[in-house]
Amino acid sequence: MATVTAAASRAVIPGILKVAAGRKLLVLALAAAILVPLAHTRWASGTWPTALTVDLTTPLTDTSTWIIDNRDSHPLFLYFLGHVSNAVVLAVRVVYLLLLAAGWAGTTAFAALFAWRVAGARLALGAAAAFLTCGALGMWVPTMQTLALMVVAVLASVVVGALLGLAAGLSGRMDRALRPVLDTMQVLPAFAYLLPVVLIFGIGVPAAVLATVVYAAPPMARLTALGLRGADKEVLEAVDSLGATARQRLLTARIPLARKELLLGVNQTIMMALSMAVIASVIGAGGLGDRVYQALASVDVGAALAAGIPIVLLAVVLDRVTAAAGDGTERTGRAGWAYALVAAPAVAVAGRLMGRLDWPDTWVLNIAEPVNRAVDWMTAHLYSGVPVVGGTAEWAGRFTTWVLDPVRDGLQWLPWWAVLLVVAALAWLIGTWRTALTATLAMVAIGVLGVWEPSLDTLSQVLAAVAVTLVLGIATGVAAARSDRVDRALRPVLDIFQTMPQFVYLIPVVALFGVGRAPAVAAAVVYALPAVVRITAQGLRQVDPAALESARSLGATPAQQLWQVQLPLARRSLLLAVNQGVVLVLAVVIIGGLVGGGALGYDVVFGLAQGDLATGLVAGAAIVCLGLMLDRVTQPTDRRTKKGA
Amino acid sequence: MSTPVFSVEGLWKVFGPKADRIPTDPELSALPPADLRARTGCTAAVRDVSFGVRKGEVFVVMGLSGSGKSTLVRCLTRLIEPTSGTIAIDGEDVRAMDKSRLRELRRHRAAMVFQHFGLLPHRTVLDNVAYGLEIQGVGKSERRERAAEVVAKVGLEGMEQRRPSQLSGGQRQRVGLARALAVDPEVLLFDEPFSALDPLIRRDMQEEVVRLHREEGRTMVFITHDLSEALKLGDRIALMRDGEVVQLGTPEQIVGSPADDYVREFVRDVPREQVMTVRTAMRPASAEEAGNGPAVAPTATVSEAIEAVARAGAPARVMDSGRCLGVVDANALLDVVAGATGLAVDTDRLGGAIPTAAGTSEELV
């Protein structure tokens, strides 16, 4: 209630804002004046004082050793986790063998016919083309491995998510308990989930599937709950008035009424699962992600691209087909389904009889070599020494020296209490004292964990990437909002970019900039841009036309209209764009650890590669804290109230 | 008089924290709504309401927005749980019913039509109409057959396979009506069913309800905030304000003798000659008058009598099965139109007991 009134009065009297903001700052300044000298006299040090850290290496290593020693004997593993693990392995294997048994022709036919039934002829063609391309790139088997893992993970995520969503949709208390958890999970980078599952299951398929489920189930849960809660009250009342039992009410009204949200949930879960299934290659998922990972490790851009293209194609096809299914454009007619159900096995059997189960080697197009030649040419000609503009490697180098290094050094030079103060002040000014408290505590936790320096390194990359993203994104968003032509031209590009898994973005940046921190930042910028452009453009377009009209009638120039009317009125959308930008950038900056981004992401990869789970887990925890802090600092006051509505 | 279908005694519904204490506390229950809210944070949506709904009548509940009409009608089948008071259907205590008994009541005895229709968007018209039967466990072919009959009855033949989104507002409400009719309930409850419709469609639908009532004689409780709708449909009208019934009576009684200024203000613009019957303007006939002149029925409206008097140029006789009850002349009729004659003036002469406030409404039951 208080936040609502605050927001309302803010809109009416800007003077109040100044007073409120001033008051908040004053309180902080007072607190600082008391606490800082105290802290300073006790632990005078620029970086986080060692006296305030807790070394978790020994207990974590002990835990990890204990788990490894007891995996085959402890009842918890024998009677529960062991079964989970075995079931996952078995399920993935069964799906994988089924896909292989259907052969490439059968699988392609099945995908195309399914797409035809739920999404129409055009997408059926697209699906067929995508699968054939995967084969042609020589990636049939890895594609099937990834697909098998995805099928199992998506099914599990949908079931888990739907059950949680059902609970939250039907019980208010459950909803209140789950919502903050799901909100938080939504903003955490994928890498944060890897270590805990590896700790329990070890590297391998079960860990990969479970990490994927944990990552992909929240959107399903959220949307299920949203759909169930959003049901038209009067319809439910009508159902009650006819004497329906609770079961009838759920099955005949609430669930069908939430159909749209449920299908959207499935769509989002599939996309998140694909994204994670690829990243989980670092914990033994195999398949396409593994090919990309191996190729990137040896900077073999051609091979990475050959595995990356199937990932993108899968993403686009899966997204379009499931989105079309959720559009509500229902295709009735059992005949079509019957036809599809007969045709797909027929093709599979025909393929079997012709002995054409595996993709024929002669049909494989080797793109790795030409691509690598092109990359070599680029390295030779574009990396440096291009007249006037310099070269990509030079840009990367300069960006590192002139932007990344100073920001990192600056952050690390700042006294630790100053960092905490800045975080608290920013979070409080933008949000509430609660968000400020969470953000500050998250930062404190990072210090206590003893990863202050690498976290600030990651933070510096995030800040640089966010700054670039916002400048580019808001400028593009403004252009898209002001011109329909730009908007139309951008839309398909944004659509494709928003469906691509994070991992894929690393390939082109490595090709262009080599490895290091600058490429990681570049990948993050490209990944986060589409969302920022979208939100900005939408926010600007939603500005009340009457306000614009009146500004125009007062003779405001287009620039004045933009600065004085549109941008201030779109304030909430802009804040949301910043928030989303920060969350997305962080996710990719962390993954950038795979291409020389260093810092926390590298610690996770290192921990996994060396079996040093303690380092990895601590870095993972720091990532969680950093994600929390960044989200809370940029969280506008009214996000919660808006979501509740 | 037979037992009423619904009989409601001292019904309260209070929303808010610790609502139970308000009806029993004489001090709190006497507070006006604003004070009650300020003191306790509670809203008394229905306050101490009593009435009975007779078999076969259309009982209208009318009042301004927020006067508690919807809450009242939902309390009848406990879609909203009442705070205190008694409700009986055919003499059976509704508040004492357990879950399954209550479901039985909702399934077979009282069906409701909603302001915004409350249709299931993913089902066809036919399946929406059959929904109540499906809930009851009626087999597919049987419920479809019965639903098809009802669909035809409300004039939606040929639209059985459409979805609600493909229908106009009026057609949707016909579906809502058909869904309620399909379960063949003893009572139909309407919560402002036509207020979301255009005036012309609304008139159509009102006529539909009048027709249904005439053909089937089903008991109806009809909520509206529209006075002309109330007067057109209602056999009796309960007028609500701030949760209380301020007057309960026939349309004629409400228009002819408003209980207080609130009601008087409400009915000020009503064309009285179309509501009031000739009884209002009647005086005893002289021997000569009883013999000739145009004849009108006692239920005829003043406006009909005016027409007859004007055409004949003589006072009209009010005839009830061949007996002359009295006569009405031009002056008396004009007095009614002008509002000079209230029903109250005539009551003792006609010997009718006319309740003027909620407190005496029980007599009518």
Ligand SMILES: Nc1ncnc2c1ncn2[C@@H]1O[C@H](COP(=O)(O)OP(=O)(O)OP(=O)(O)O)[C@@H](O)[C@H]1O
């Ligand atoms: N669930 C609820 N919680 C709290 N107060 C409520 C609730 N439902 C209704 N009220 C209050 O009870 C009073 C009566 O509401 P009700 O909906 O019965 O009015 P109404 O006569 O049907 O009005 P309308 O003509 O607008 O439909 C209103 O003051 C309303 O604010």
Ligand SMILES: [Mg+2]
């Ligand atoms: Mg109402």
